[in-house]
Amino acid sequence: MTRTPEEAVRGLWRTLSARDYDGIADWVTEDCLYMDMPLGPSLSARGPEDIAKRLRVGWGELAGYENHDGVLVASGDDVIYEHSETWTFKSGEVFTLPFATVHKVRDGRVCLWKDYWDYGAIMNNAPASWVEGLATADTSWVYDATADL
Numbered sequence: 080m081t082r083t084p085e086e087a088v089r090g091l092w093r094t095l096s097a098r099d100y101d102g103i104a105d106w107v108t109e110d111c112l113y114m115d116m117p118l119g120p121s122l123s124a125r126g127p128e129d130i131a132k133r134l135r136v137g138w139g140e141l142a143g144y145e146n147h148d149g150v151l152v153a154s155g156d157d158v159i160y161e162h163s164e165t166w167t168f169k170s171g172e173v174f175t176l177p178f179a180t181v182h183k184v185r186d187g188r189v190c191l192w193k194d195y196w197d198y199g200a201i202m203n204n205a206p207a208s209w210v211e212g213l214a215t216a217d218t219s220w221v222y223d224a225t226a227d228l
Contacts, residue, residue, distance in 0.1 A: 082187035085151060088158045091182075091189055096146040098138060100131035108190040112224055117198040120224040129220035130192075136216045140209060143167035147175070158182040166205075174204035 082090070091106035104127035107113075113130045114123045124133035138144050149162040160182065165175045176196055183191035202210065 082184075083153075084156050084158045084182070084184035085153050087184045087187050087189055088151065088153075088160055088182050091192075092146055092148075092160070092162070095134070096144070098134075098144055100135065103127045103131050103134075106189055107192070108185060108188045111188070111190050111192060112222075112227060113192045114194070114224060116193055116195045120228055121221075123222045123224035123227075124220045125222040125224070129222065132217055132220035136213065136220075138166075140169060140212060141166055142169045156184045158184060168206050168209060170206045170208065172204060172206050174200070176200055 087106060091103070094102040094106055107127050107130060109126055111127065111130065112123055112125050113133060114120055124130045143165070144167070145165045147163045147165065149160065151161075152159045158181075160180045161178070162180065163175050163177045165173065167173045179195045181191070181193040181195070182189050
């Protein structure tokens, strides 16, 4: 693969913005580790299929999702991306969540992806029905990455 680390990260986020779950495999490695850092490493996902399942837990019930491009800084294979996401719930609530995302790229694909965001912001802005749905969400994607850190 001849993508630069910057191209790999921007391509991944364009795919995510479109909620193209199948397209994730074009941008991440088979062993890519995805972590939502506020939730801790024990609720990680590994590989494109499980990453897609994980993302559907948060985004699957949204009426709309938009990633807002921001500062991207690369040093070799390490890329940090400051951006924000606007979530629109089916019940009408809308909020924008700031993110800092750390990526490691190997051979033109993201192999490590760590999202840093404010857990309280989601819990304070999401409708109760969305929060309650987390209790019965698909968890087949869960990978405990504690030993990987």
